[in-house]
Amino acid sequence: xxxxxxxxxxxxxxxxxxxxxxxxxxxxxxxxxxxxxxxxxxxxxxxxxxxxxxxxxxxxxxxxxxxxxxxxxxxxxxxxxxxxxxxxxxxxxxxxxxxxxxxxxxxxxxxxxxxxxxxxxxxxxxxxxxxxxxxxxxxxxxxxxxxxxxxxxxxxxxxxxxxxxxxxxxxxxxxxxxxxxxxxxxxxxxxxxxxxxxxxxxxxxxxxxxxxxxxxxxxxxxxxxxxxxxxxxxxxxxxxxxxxxxxxxxxxxxxxxxxxxxxxxxxxxxxxxxxxxxxxxxxxxxxxxxxxxxxxxxxxxxxxxxxxxxxxxxxxxxxxxxxxxxxxxxxxxxxxxxxxxxxxxxxxxxxxxxxxxxxxxxxxxxxxxxxxxxxxxxxxxxxxxxxxxxxxxxxxxxxxxxxxxxxxxxxxxxxxxxxxxxxxxxxxxxxxxxxxxxxxxxxxxxxxxxxxxxxxxxxxxxxxxxxxxxxxxxxxxxxx
Amino acid sequence: xxxxxxxxxxxxxxxxxxxxxxxxxxxxxxxxxxxxxxxxxxxxxxxxxxxxxxxxxxxxxxxxxxxxxxxxxxxxxxxxxxxxxxxxxxxxxxxxxxxxxxxxxxxxxxxxxxxxxxxxxxxxxxxxxxxxxxxxxxxxxxxxxxxxxxxxxxxxxxxxxxxxxxxxxxxxxxxxxxxxxxxxxxxxxxxxxxxxxxxxxxxxxxxxxxxxxxxxxxxxxxxxxxxxxxxxxxxxxxxxxxxxxxxxxxxxxxxxxxxxxxxxxxxxxxxxxxxxxxxxxxxxxxxxxxxxxxxxxxxxxxxxxxxxxxxxxxxxxxxxxxxxxxxxxxxxxxxxxxxxxxxxxxxxxxxxxxxxxxxxxxxxxxxxxxxxxxxxxxxxxxxxxxxxxxxxxxxxxxxxxxxxxxxxxxxxxxxxxxxxxxxxxxxxxxxxxxxxxxxxxxxxxxxxxxxxxxxxxxxxxxxxxxxxxxxxxxxxxxxxxxxxxxxx
Numbered sequence: 001x002x003x004x005x006x007x008x009x010x011x012x013x014x015x016x017x018x019x020x021x022x023x024x025x026x027x028x029x030x031x032x033x034x035x036x037x038x039x040x041x042x043x044x045x046x047x048x049x050x051x052x053x054x055x056x057x058x059x060x061x062x063x064x065x066x067x068x069x070x071x072x073x074x075x076x077x078x079x080x081x082x083x084x085x086x087x088x089x090x091x092x093x094x095x096x097x098x099x100x101x102x103x104x105x106x107x108x109x110x111x112x113x114x115x116x117x118x119x120x121x122x123x124x125x126x127x128x129x130x131x132x133x134x135x136x137x138x139x140x141x142x143x144x145x146x147x148x149x150x151x152x153x154x155x156x157x158x159x160x161x162x163x164x165x166x167x168x169x170x171x172x173x174x175x176x177x178x179x180x181x182x183x184x185x186x187x188x189x190x191x192x193x194x195x196x197x198x199x200x201x202x203x204x205x206x207x208x209x210x211x212x213x214x215x216x217x218x219x220x221x222x223x224x225x226x227x228x229x230x231x232x233x234x235x236x237x238x239x240x241x242x243x244x245x246x247x248x249x250x251x252x253x254x255x256x257x258x259x260x261x262x263x264x265x266x267x268x269x270x271x272x273x274x275x276x277x278x279x280x281x282x283x284x285x286x287x288x289x290x291x292x293x294x295x296x297x298x299x300x301x302x303x304x305x306x307x308x309x310x311x312x313x314x315x316x317x318x319x320x321x322x323x324x325x326x327x328x329x330x331x332x333x334x335x336x337x338x339x340x341x342x343x344x345x346x347x348x349x350x351x352x353x354x355x356x357x358x359x360x361x362x363x364x365x366x367x368x369x370x371x372x373x374x375x376x377x378x379x380x381x382x383x384x385x386x387x388x389x390x391x392x393x394x395x396x397x398x399x400x401x402x403x404x405x406x407x408x409x410x411x412x413x414x415x416x417x418x419x420x421x422x423x424x425x426x427x428x429x430x431x432x433x434x435x436x437x438x439x440x441x442x443x444x445x446x447x448x449x450x451x452x453x454x455x456x457x458x459x460x461x462x463x464x465x466x467x468x469x470x471x472x473x474x475x476x477x478x479x480x
Numbered sequence: 481x482x483x484x485x486x487x488x489x490x491x492x493x494x495x496x497x498x499x500x501x502x503x504x505x506x507x508x509x510x511x512x513x514x515x516x517x518x519x520x521x522x523x524x525x526x527x528x529x530x531x532x533x534x535x536x537x538x539x540x541x542x543x544x545x546x547x548x549x550x551x552x553x554x555x556x557x558x559x560x561x562x563x564x565x566x567x568x569x570x571x572x573x574x575x576x577x578x579x580x581x582x583x584x585x586x587x588x589x590x591x592x593x594x595x596x597x598x599x600x601x602x603x604x605x606x607x608x609x610x611x612x613x614x615x616x617x618x619x620x621x622x623x624x625x626x627x628x629x630x631x632x633x634x635x636x637x638x639x640x641x642x643x644x645x646x647x648x649x650x651x652x653x654x655x656x657x658x659x660x661x662x663x664x665x666x667x668x669x670x671x672x673x674x675x676x677x678x679x680x681x682x683x684x685x686x687x688x689x690x691x692x693x694x695x696x697x698x699x700x701x702x703x704x705x706x707x708x709x710x711x712x713x714x715x716x717x718x719x720x721x722x723x724x725x726x727x728x729x730x731x732x733x734x735x736x737x738x739x740x741x742x743x744x745x746x747x748x749x750x751x752x753x754x755x756x757x758x759x760x761x762x763x764x765x766x767x768x769x770x771x772x773x774x775x776x777x778x779x780x781x782x783x784x785x786x787x788x789x790x791x792x793x794x795x796x797x798x799x800x801x802x803x804x805x806x807x808x809x810x811x812x813x814x815x816x817x818x819x820x821x822x823x824x825x826x827x828x829x830x831x832x833x834x835x836x837x838x839x840x841x842x843x844x845x846x847x848x849x850x851x852x853x854x855x856x857x858x859x860x861x862x863x864x865x866x867x868x869x870x871x872x873x874x875x876x877x878x879x880x881x882x883x884x885x886x887x888x889x890x891x892x893x894x895x896x897x898x899x900x901x902x903x904x905x906x907x908x909x910x911x912x913x914x915x916x917x918x919x920x921x922x923x924x925x926x927x928x929x930x931x932x933x934x935x936x937x938x939x940x941x942x943x944x945x946x947x948x949x950x951x952x953x954x955x956x957x958x959x960x961x962x963x964x965x966x967x968x
Contacts, residue, residue: 087542100541107535109542208541213773241544242775319773322575325584326539330640341632345577368575368768377770 008032012078012172012226016119019077022066026059026077030121033079037124037170045145046155046165048084048094050124055079058121065119073119075233080115081165081174084125085132086217087206088112095208096140097130099327099334099352109206110238111175111217118233123171126161130354131324132182132210134158135426138417139356146413147190149452153410156186156426159220163190166220173230174220179210180312181406181430183218184442188405188455191444193227193472194220196430198462199437200245202231203238209323211316212243214434224443224473228253231465245463252465256473261294265471266398269299272306272428275407278448283404286445286456289478290402290471300394300401304386308432311387313424314367314380315435320357321364327352359420388436395461400471403429405442405455429457438462443472445479494660494728497736499698501728502705503664504611504656505720507671508649509681510618510689511554517617517648518545518587525687529641537646539582544774547571551648552594555615556780556788558650558680559595561795562610568779569594569614571772576765580620580640588616590769594778600654600674601797602666603812609655620645650680656695656705661721668692668717673796673821685716692720696727698735706731707741711755713748723748727755799825807838815846827860836864837871840880848884857891858884866895876954879904904952912945912953916961919944931966938962 008029009015018024034052041047065072082088085095087105089112094100108116115122129139137145137160145160147153148168155164159176163186166174176183178196187194195218202217209215219230236249267287275283287297329335329348336347353361367376394401406426416422433440439462442455456475460468494501513523519536535543559566572590593614600608621644626636652671658664672690675683683690692715697708709731714723731741745764746755794802803825804811819825824845831841841863866883869875875883879899886898919941920927929937938959945958 087540093541095541103541105535105540105542107540107543204542205544206542209774211773240546242546243773318770322573322585322768322770325575325577326541326582328577328579328584330579331538331582332540341579342577365768368770370766370768373768373770 006032010169010172011223012075012221012229013223015078015172016074016076016229019062019066019119020072024077026062026066026072026121027056029077030055030059030079030123033123033169033171036168040148040168041170043146043151044148044164044168044170045143046081046126046161046168046170047124048096048127048142048161049092051091051122054091055121055123062119062121073117074229075115075173076119078120078173079123079171080120080230081124081126081162081171082112082115082122083128083159083162083174083176085128085177085208085210086111086175087208088122088125091125093125093208094142095131096128096142097352097354097357098141099349100332101141101334103333105206107206110203110240111234112206114234115175120173120233124165126159126165126174128161129158129182130357131208131320132158132177132179132215133320133356133360135181135185135423136411136413136416137161137164137186138413139354141354144413147410149191150410150450153412153452154189154415156189156406156410158182158186159194160186160190162220163187163192163194166190166192166222172222173226175217175230175234176220177207177210177215177217178430178434179214179216179316180434181427183220184430184440184455184457185406185426187220187442188444188453188457189410191453191455192220192222193224193441193443193476194218194455195227195231195441196433196439197231197235197250197465198245198439199434200241200243201235201250201439201463201465203234203241203244205238205240209319211319212323213319214312214316216434218441224469224476225253225256227441228256228469250463250465252469255466255470258470259293260290260471260474263290263295263400263467263471264298264398265290265295266298266300266394266401268302268305268394268401268403270301270303270305271403272309274425274428275404276409276448279404279406279408279454282446282448282454283402283456286402286475290474293474293478295471295474298398300398302387302390302394302401302432304383304390305432307383308387308435309424309428311380311383311435312427312431313363314376315384317360317364318367318377318380319364321361321368324353324357324361356420384435387432391432391436391438391459391461399460399467400464401459402471403457403459405429405457409448409450409452409454433459436462439465439468441468441472443475443479445475494662496729497732498700499728499732499735500659500701501724502656502697502699502708503658503724504695505654505658505664505667506693506695506710507652507654507668508691508693509558509652509675509683511551511648511650512679512681513548513550513554513648515548515550516646517548517551517615518646521646523647524643525689527643529639529643532643533645537582537642539584545587545772547775547778548648551615552778552780553784553788554648554680555594555613555650556785557678557792558652558675559598559613560785560789561674561678561680561792562595562598562600562613562652564595564598564610564613566595566780566785568592568777570777571615571775572769573772574767574769576767578619579638580622580642580645582620582642582645586617586619587772587775589614600667600670602663602670603797603800603817604666605812606663606666608657608663608667611653611655613650613652616649616651618644618647618649656697661725664694664724665717665721668720669821670796677793677796688715691715694720694724694727696724696731697741698728698731706735707743709741709743709755710745711748712745712758715750719748719750722753723755726753730755796820803828803842806832807842809839809842815842818846830860831864831867834861834864835868836860837867840867840870844880844884848881848888858887859892862887862892862895869895869899873954875899875904876952876957878951878953878955909957912949912957913961915945915948915953916958916965918948920965930962
């Protein structure tokens with residue numbers, strides 16, 4: 001990345017280096033990014049809320065720390081856009097839903113605390129599909145987000161606001177959440193790097209739950225190195241999240257220059273079909289590039305991969321039906337008054353939730369119901385175990401897997417809104433690693449139809465982030 | 481009736497119109513932890529509403545539960561005290577809407593509870609099986625304002641206090657082994673004694689830290705189980721007996737009238753002494769249980785379990801046996817039950833150890849120390865001396881009582897000196913015999929009736945002697961003397 005004409009670096013790594021060493025002012029970094037937001041977010045709508053004044057105050061604080069000779073942290077002065085389903089104390093957190101309108105969390109998510117400790121500057125809360133349910137950021141109660149590469153197209157979703165914010169240079173870093181591909185698919189469609197870490201690597205405390213056993217927070221960035229920096233800042237055990245993995249932060253940046261010589265990269269021969277030719281062409285080139293860099297390409301089978309989508313659309317809605325039951329109008333958010341309690345629940349939830357959320361609540365409620373549990377939810381859990389077993393078998397003969405991130409490049413607004421099934425198919429390649437709890441990341445690799453970005457997905461076994469990042473870094477170096 | 485439940489009555493069979501009752505109890509107890517089951521807020525009764533709250537308690541978006549280790553330890557302790565197998569367990573979500581349940585699901589152990597397959601022995605030796613004892617979180621508390629009887633229906637508005645939400649509970653589910661109201665009462669009393677002795681819960685039914693639901697059905701002995709009804713709101717040991725008695729009779733009356741018993745949840749009304757329909761099975765929620773994804777498996781290692789086992793105190797049943805053996809009383813005699821329930825058994829044994837008479841000590845502790853609670857103020861050696869004087873015949877029972885009252889008042893002292901100061905001297909038998917003869921002469925009618933077999937007439941005769949001795953005579957001895965004089 002080249003510096004801007006005004007001398008401000010564009011990557012998080014360079015900004016943090018410059019700020020820590022007193023070469024770059026955090027205040028200037030913030031002004032430059034607020035300027036971009038001011039100039040273009042009216043059109044893109046990446047943000048639900050821009051925290052201009054808070055960001056300026058933080059920047060001044062950081063510049064002062066530096067001037068006093070203190071360590072300002074590994075992300076000193078780096079603007080970060082945070083998906084609006086992560087709790088920020090004193091700042092509204094909406095999940096892009098009417099039902100949370102007006103609610104202000106009294107506490108910070110663990111990742112927010114860690115961003116602050118690392119010296120990062122939160123510049124705003126980004127748009128998403130309501131409660132992270134969608135693949136286009138069109139299901140937002142506050143309007144759709146546009147893809148900065150072509151504003152007639154979607155940025156992907158559900159972390160479309162975060163991906164667009166990075167792509168549009170509103171912030172060099174963003175946080176998204178990924179339940180079935182919600183970081184990786186928008187990263188691919190917006191031409192940025194997006195990482196879904198191993199389940200439990202990043203605390204979920206303060207992430208508004210969609211499907212608790214699948215949700216995972218991860219970084220979006222321009223570069224693999226920047227994504228690594230952010231992941232290192234936010235990962236590591238959190239006693240507030242019982243599913244958090246013991247141990248310190250992930251160590252992923254160290255191996256970025258190691259190359260891939262000697263690594264075995266798996267090609268899944270029984271991958272579900274449906275990817276567009278421009279996407280598969282880039283995937284083939286990615287294999288070629290890695291082979292050229294010294295990796296061995298091996299064929300593997302992951303038979304249950306293809307059942308991931310079906311299992312996911314039982315498990316995720318089932319958990320969601322329970323997680324979203326708390327939005328009942330009793331304690332916070334929207335309340336639509338009615339003569340009695342049950343009528344109030346009904347009126348509030350009818351008014352407060354959008355169609356896709358309602359669809360999934362109904363799906364999930366049904367899947368868990370007495371008499372249907374075994375046939376639907378119970379069976380989906382068995383498929384989930386099969387997928388994990390099949391991945392484990394594949395990783396016996398390879399170190400990482402390569403697949404498309406998304407079956408297609410960014411599509412036009414409205415293309416898939418009338419057919420939920422078409423929208424769900426966007427996550428065919430990303431869902432299985434959520435079910436297995438393993439890490440995956442999308443890295444830009446060339447362009448496809450209409451010159452739009454294409455992403456390639458790197459998958460690795462649990463806590464295999466170091467290898468995954470090595471492969472991604474190699475692809476980044478060899479991308480055209 | 482002592483608080484320790486039935487004694488001889490517990491063994492008497494309950495039967496009505498040829499039916500027996502089949503009862504299982506579900507008892508919820510709040511664990512005596514410092515903090516809540518899944519958050520750091522205090523677990524404290526009686527605070528200002530909505531002060532012991534936090535994002536987890538309120539179910540705020542993004543908040544996550546973290547299991548309280550102390551709660552697990554107390555649950556293990558209870559499981560062991562109830563002779564259960566303590567095992568690897570999980571939590572599930574029980575989904576239903578209610579305004580005082582902040583997440584719209586309750587986190588509860590479902591198909592893999594921490595404790596299973598135990599038992600509880602009642603004082604009379606009757607064994608009640610324990611199916612399971614599982615952990616779960618409590619709900620908040622609603623207060624319905626306006627309308628009738630504090631019920632939600634017809635109320636103007638409701639107030640919710642979330643202080644109780646997330647308080648750790650263990651639900652103890654008995655097997656349907658109970659056959660009489662007395663057994664049910666004894667079960668609740670015994671369970672409460674175990675909870676208090678182990679420190680697992682303060683088990684105060686009046687504060688709601690112990691709550692009882694009863695599953696009641698009836699059948700002809702030997703028949704298959706009948707349809708059961710669950711009775712809620714049974715808030716005292718006495719109500720437990722009354723509620724199941726009423727409910728069993730209600731069901732028998734229905735069956736005899738040719739009406740089927742319908743599976744229902746019913747509400748016990750303390751005022752009218754009846755159970756009322758709350759909801760029928762058809763209206764029951766489908767709770768859509770599934771494994772709680774925000775928590776991990778609870779798999780206490782065997783060393784921990786053994787450490788907890790080692791920390792168990794001597795349980796009430798063993799203490800009753802010990803006291804019964806020492807005093808020569810039955811383990812389910814009222815004196816033994818009462819003294820152990822009050823935690824005064826070790827004091828009685830201490831009196832014995834100080835060369836006192838255990839039988840007299842037991843009686844005194846049961847009667848005279850009734851109001852004193854756990855720590856009688858009279859040193860064991862002082863009470864021991866008093867019992868020695870009684871056994872030696874130096875003091876009558878009546879005199880001993882008065883001396884004891886003085887000991888209690890002064891917090892101890894020399895029983896002999898007190899007796900002397902009160903002018904108590906042992907009446908010798910010749911003096912007593914003279915008084916007995918005088919009484920017979922003074923009450924010829926009573927004597928005649930007594931001789932004719934009317935035992936009641938003895939009262940007037942003994943009263944005469946008591947009057948003559950100014951209450952100093954030993955009643956038992958006097959009765960014996962009258963009997964000796966009875967012809968034939």
